[in-house]
Amino acid sequence: MFDALSELFGSPIIAAFVSAIVPLVFIVPFVIIAVYMERKVAGHMQDRLGPMRVGYHGILQTVADFFKLLQKEDITASSIDKRFFNVAPFLVFAGSYAVYAALPFTSSMLGSKIDIGLFFIVAASGLVVAGILMAGWSSNNKYSLYGALRSAAQIVSYEIPTIIVILSVVMFTRTLSLAEMSEMQTAYFWNWNIFGGAEWNLTKLLITPFMMIAFLIFYISSLAEVNRTPFDMPEAESELVAGYHTEYSGIKFSMFFLAEYANMFAVSAIAVAIFLGGYQSPFGYVGNLIGAEWLVQVEQLFWFISKGMFFVFVQMWLRWTLPRVRVDQLMTICWKYLIPYSFVNLIIIGIITLI
Amino acid sequence: MKTEELILNMGPQHPSTHGVLRLELELEGEVVNKVTPHIGYLHRCFEKHAEAMTYPQVIPYTDRMDYLASMYNNFGYVIGVEKLLGIEVPERVQYIRVIMGELQRIASHLVALGTYGLDIGAFTPFLYLFRDREKILTLFEITCGARLLYNYMWVGGLSHDLHPDFVRLTREFIKYYRPNITELNNLLTFNKIFVERTANIGVLPAETAINYGISGPNLRASGVKFDLRRNDPYSIYDRFDFEIPVGEGMMGTVGDCWDRYYVRVLELEQSLRIIEQALDQLPEGDVQSAIPKRIKPPVGSVYTRVENPKGELGYFIISDGSVNPFRVKVRAPSFVNLSIINELSRGHLVADIVAILGSIDIVLGEIDR
Amino acid sequence: MKKAQEIFDILKSEFDDAIISISTETPTEPMISVDPLKICGVSLFLRNNTELQFDSLMNLSGVDDANGEKGKVESDLDLITGGTLSVYYHLHSTKINHKITLRVSAPRENPEVESVESIWKTANWHEREAYDMYGIKFLNHPDLRRILMPYDWDAGYPLRKDYKSPEYYHGMKIPY
Numbered sequence: 001m002f003d004a005l006s007e008l009f010g011s012p013i014i015a016a017f018v019s020a021i022v023p024l025v026f027i028v029p030f031v032i033i034a035v036y037m038e039r040k041v042a043g044h045m046q047d048r049l050g051p052m053r054v055g056y057h058g059i060l061q062t063v064a065d066f067f068k069l070l071q072k073e074d075i076t077a078s079s080i081d082k083r084f085f086n087v088a089p090f091l092v093f094a095g096s097y098a099v100y101a102a103l104p105f106t107s108s109m110l111g112s113k114i115d116i117g118l119f120f121i122v123a124a125s126g127l128v129v130a131g132i133l134m135a136g137w138s139s140n141n142k143y144s145l146y147g148a149l150r151s152a153a154q155i156v157s158y159e160i161p162t163i164i165v166i167l168s169v170v171m172f173t174r175t176l177s178l179a180e181m182s183e184m185q186t187a188y189f190w191n192w193n194i195f196g197g198a199e200w201n202l203t204k205l206l207i208t209p210f211m212m213i214a215f216l217i218f219y220i221s222s223l224a225e226v227n228r229t230p231f232d233m234p235e236a237e238s239e240l241v242a243g244y245h246t247e248y249s250g251i252k253f254s255m256f257f258l259a260e261y262a263n264m265f266a267v268s269a270i271a272v273a274i275f276l277g278g279y280q281s282p283f284g285y286v287g288n289l290i291g292a293e294w295l296v297q298v299e300q301l302f303w304f305i306s307k308g309m310f311f312v313f314v315q316m317w318l319r320w321t322l323p324r325v326r327v328d329q330l331m332t333i334c335w336k337y338l339i340p341y342s343f344v345n346l347i348i349i350g351i352i353t354l355i
Numbered sequence: 356m357k358t359e360e361l362i363l364n365m366g367p368q369h370p371s372t373h374g375v376l377r378l379e380l381e382l383e384g385e386v387v388n389k390v391t392p393h394i395g396y397l398h399r400c401f402e403k404h405a406e407a408m409t410y411p412q413v414i415p416y417t418d419r420m421d422y423l424a425s426m427y428n429n430f431g432y433v434i435g436v437e438k439l440l441g442i443e444v445p446e447r448v449q450y451i452r453v454i455m456g457e458l459q460r461i462a463s464h465l466v467a468l469g470t471y472g473l474d475i476g477a478f479t480p481f482l483y484l485f486r487d488r489e490k491i492l493t494l495f496e497i498t499c500g501a502r503l504l505y506n507y508m509w510v511g512g513l514s515h516d517l518h519p520d521f522v523r524l525t526r527e528f529i530k531y532y533r534p535n536i537t538e539l540n541n542l543l544t545f546n547k548i549f550v551e552r553t554a555n556i557g558v559l560p561a562e563t564a565i566n567y568g569i570s571g572p573n574l575r576a577s578g579v580k581f582d583l584r585r586n587d588p589y590s591i592y593d594r595f596d597f598e599i600p601v602g603e604g605m606m607g608t609v610g611d612c613w614d615r616y617y618v619r620v621l622e623l624e625q626s627l628r629i630i631e632q633a634l635d636q637l638p639e640g641d642v643q644s645a646i647p648k649r650i651k652p653p654v655g656s657v658y659t660r661v662e663n664p665k666g667e668l669g670y671f672i673i674s675d676g677s678v679n680p681f682r683v684k685v686r687a688p689s690f691v692n693l694s695i696i697n698e699l700s701r702g703h704l705v706a707d708i709v710a711i712l713g714s715i716d717i718v719l720g721e722i723d724r
Numbered sequence: 725m726k727k728a729q730e731i732f733d734i735l736k737s738e739f740d741d742a743i744i745s746i747s748t749e750t751p752t753e754p755m756i757s758v759d760p761l762k763i764c765g766v767s768l769f770l771r772n773n774t775e776l777q778f779d780s781l782m783n784l785s786g787v788d789d790a791n792g793e794k795g796k797v798e799s800d801l802d803l804i805t806g807g808t809l810s811v812y813y814h815l816h817s818t819k820i821n822h823k824i825t826l827r828v829s830a831p832r833e834n835p836e837v838e839s840v841e842s843i844w845k846t847a848n849w850h851e852r853e854a855y856d857m858y859g860i861k862f863l864n865h866p867d868l869r870r871i872l873m874p875y876d877w878d879a880g881y882p883l884r885k886d887y888k889s890p891e892y893y894h895g896m897k898i899p900y
Contacts, residue, residue, distance in 0.1 A: 324476025568846030684785035
């Protein structure tokens, strides 16, 4: 997209700015819709209606909430570390925003076509940890500190199984670029990585179950990375009040909020891109049938977003069903189960890829 | 390097202290060394007020102690005053009191179980249980007009007779509610994560429990088959056939948080059984015929105790022969049950404190009075 | 299962001078009066004796008997001097299923009662409450602090019959 834009504007700087803004155009409406969806999903799962008053079936509720948050007083307690306190929410948001640079929404709508996209995503999401630690420490609040420390421990730990799983997929596809990976899984859904890729041979048959395991591990650890139930330790409401963002209010709080929902979609999108064909349609394109090139792009965008949204929905579903694990159980799940399993899985996938 | 223990104040405003309770935690990392509860934030001088009121005027104040089980607070108090006066209450009144008391027990347990789920992080069971609790409150509302604080049981009688539809509606409620216990079990009780969080946590041995005066479901969860409705029967509880569920350590050790939770789940079914039997036997009669015109007990004192949903609710009433009680002391079950929190929590993690506190099921209105 | 009179006889033979009397008139429950400075030994006996086994303290309540002289000083007409403050112990045995009530009375000016916290842990908070409300000092209590009132409440003990609310607490007017 950057290349096309720089040709259009004739200046790489303007093109960079424009292509940097595109994900924001997606994130803000997405968050508004996702928060509304979360409330409606929660409501209907809990035998109640959810928001009903603002607009038709409460459709404007999150918009109203957004404006309410904007207008709220920005409270900063006297004994906080102002510098870090102010930077932290933006750093957290920057971390989750940076991930969008490498997400292929369609075959041409892609922030930056870097070859090491996956690597970049893993690295950039590390920023979130720094932001959360900053927020917890600078708040000068014991609950915040606990939340931040838990969060740091959790995200760092769960990055290991994530990376191992990514590694096994990379071994199989031999590319680190998400765009290329998506391109490889074209045509029909049985060509997706979770079903062993596009080539029909013995490898495909052997590798499918292990790819499914890899997907499961990836999804579980991604839940932990975005601090969603059952792994929402850092903000475990009943213990730590609100965790690292206890002391935040108004616009800074909404930054954390924005980052959380942006992250939810980001990890779902990554899972979709590396396992479930990315933007590829499961049944082929209408655009190709009638020969309309632009329609293919629209379809790809539709498929990418709807696959991502489905997994966002699954995250919500889990959140409103499951209790929360304890902090030591959380670590046990990671170090004693997920990491060994993913290692074994890595080795098996490696062997299968070789033969 | 100089190190010191981290003191963490949990409360008075905290999502899982169930009211204005302050727990002072001495922590080493996330491990709790000592818990010091600080109570009294909701102290309303009930006992001082009672000394300035006439006997019937005290009843609305008892409502406000354990506000989740107001019926039962009324129940205990009026039994005490009736004992002092030496009056017999009509059969119908007795039966209605038992029905109300057991409905109240279900309602109270529903709050306890729901908020416990909330403490562990499961939000949905809470709303499912509150949905059913609302139905019980509606039954109370058609009976006496109030949903939370009833002032329903009077000395020697009741404030209102049953609504003509009450029996039918209650039967419908029981029929509707029974399957929901299974739903709760599927959703929360046997959930793997929930069991992991609560089994083997905060184990309370029977000896310690008795020594600390723990009562109610908490005591029974430790394997002690002790229920005042059976062991020290009051009103007409000796006429009903019901079982006393005790903790069996099905998921871990006897007397752990899961047992305390599960005993309450089992008690729901037993309460339904008692209500069914009471509805079948409900006699006709006037519920206000035995209410004395003037309540002026002779000099003396009496200690009565009833099996409140939270445990043993005791009223120690001293009469000096006037229309005002000379002294009313309430032995609030939550007050006694909370005193064990330090014993149970030592060596557990912060997250477990929440699980333990929730499993004791306290109501601050009753602790602070 | 033992009757109150039998329990009284056992205690009388064991602790002659510490046991003062038994009152059995209705509607009062049978009540045994005990010396306030010997209640701990009596309690220990009651709990450990195989025939009694009072393993549970149901309730412990302080009471202001208000049996002193009222209004000696003209400016303080309600003030009570002399008389006693009492503590009532309601005991129950979960094994034998019998009950008994003990009562101790201590002089109002210096109410000192032995603590039974070491025998029944229930007593810990109940005694703190009695101290908080009546100012009864429980000897050997490990943690005798106020419990329901604020820790820095210095206007006396609210449940005493001659208690007067102070005008101000921390600069806040109390009778609002």
